[in-house]
Amino acid sequence: MSGPLRIVLIASARFPVSEPFAGGLEAHTWTLAKALSERGHHVELFAAPGSDPDLRVRELPVHQPVLSSAARADVSMPDAVWMAEHHAYLQLMVDLARDGERRFDVVHNNSLHHLPVAMASALRLPVVTTLHTPPTPWLESAVQAQERCPVTFTAVSAHTARAWHATVPGARVIRNGVDTRLWNPGPGGSYLVWSGRLVPEKGAHLAAGAARKAGRPLRMAGPVGDRQYFTDCVEPLLGDGIDYVGHLDSRALAGLVGGAAAALVTPCWDEPYGLVVAEALACGTPVCGFDRGALSEILTPDCGRLAPADDPAALAALIPEAVRLDRRAARERAEAFCSLDAMAEQYTAIYEELAL
Template identity: 75%
Template sequence: MNSLRIALIASARYPIMEPFAGGLEAHTWALAHALHRRGHDVQLFAAPGSDPALGARELPVRKVVLSREARADSSMPSGTWMQEHHAYLGLMLDLARHGEHRFDVVHNNSLHYLPVAMASALRVPIVTTLHTPPTPWLESAIQTPEICPVTFTAVSEFTASAWKATVPAARVVHNGIDTDFWRPGPGGDDLVWFGRMVPEKGPHLAIQAARTAGVPLRLAGPVADRAYFEKRVEPLLGEDAQYVGHLDRRRLVELVGAAGAALVTPCWDEPYGLVVAEALACGTPVCGFDRGALAEILTPDCGVLAPPGDVEALARLVPVAAGLDRRAARRRAEEFCSFDRTADAYTDLYEELMR
């Protein structure tokens, strides 16, 4: 396999650094490391504060300085929106000018529309991974040229189907995890919930289900929505439902591996569900809501699914999940969720596009 020069574009919103802000950041970090281990030269473009071991070039590329008159204009968007727009605009212009001399392929792993909208200005192949349901800005960028020059992948069959009207031929490359790092634990009597503390992840529903089932729950993850956490989650906490903080991956592996089952409570159509794969790798069966791509990952011997939002049904399934074979959960992670499969699929795609 030839060594490739890969430009990997990450989110400008959060650094690619432990403890990760979310699944997208964790996935980008893992992909960069996996490609490095395969001998490829990877230049990561990411938010300030990203892992120095990745040799990231920081976004924003150049800080935008706006006049008082521009800031006062009625069309002025939020400061965050403007900073991200400026960062990706600068990056894409730089890649358009110099990219063909520095890279063999560009992989856009961000959620921003500009890498797609400006893809025709590049002289190297560009891959964009679809991590979310369709967004208006990205759909518009895809439809702007008569033929969009971007090769699209989707993180699940569910996500590919959601984008089918705009991207009829997205190649499915399931997200993966490092199954050597996410190792089996001994299990235990308690339940675990982990992820971002935001409404769409539904940690308040996990607390209600665990309490209804009469099983203690420990929750971990970044408080990404402080107002939601203080209003909907914090009042439900107690001795039987404890928030243990935003843990690094090593402590998270220990927490998840010591649980009898993991609750996964999406209140939106989960495009993939990285926490499901991480729980299975720890040998911890999953008890979740049947939304999005969860049914693609789980099989009956490693997880159970309740109707979306049905807390009572989820509670009834807790003892079923806790009684599943932990070896089957681990086996499913090794066979379906290994990051080696993910990295190999992307490497094969890069080489295919260069032929």
């Protein structure tokens, strides 16, 4: 198919796709929407209200349910946030099933919700779903509920594709790309950096312990996704060179990361990709992290060091090696392996193949 494509990009109905991003999924969706639009495609974004108007894409409305007092009082009433998300995706899929093929060429589900997969059979246009997480029961159920699930699946890493293989064999690997015009090389410095959502599975407290053991200052940035975790596990470690600098937009965060000697990446789960790794490399900042999930796919000995999982002492011992790595090699790895252009081109190729 030649010419611009008409693409529905489905994002989170809970968090807006805007700066500062709630997490890596929102940052990735923003980057992809922008890249597709710059390539001349017509993108319509389904995302939470308040998404970035500068994306120059059409925002599809997110509808909230109007529930009667009797329904809200019923013992089966789920959490209000869950219900609002369910209703938003249900209304979107019903709308696309009605006449979506007249308005669009392809649907790209970039959300974590099960309904875009569960209802794909009702649509008369192709659906692409990107697997961003380890297998979840809701999504596995959605795939298995259809005799022949019509969805084309991609995965953000080979690790994630393997994790899903039993339910979704043959998912195509398209790694998340970073905009190297925004995440550009920085000068480095004396401090270490940690960035991401402050939640238990990201392990900021382990990064703080490793930095202190290595005798290096650490600056941490990101949204507080779990207030109890931050209060109990992170705040007591602050001070004496360990600082939390807040929730930064991408430009400020790129400056912080580019000014660091190395980036610490401390997942306490099998990281499906690790966007913060790609961002650090694009800034020319070597990475020192735990060998979990897809990190070993992104890093090479030229640009990073990996310690055994959940071992901050081993991580601390590798920090002196990491900070001596060539910053040019880190940048070159990002350009070769984490390219926004490559990601956009691979997705476009799938869209064109399906839209024929």
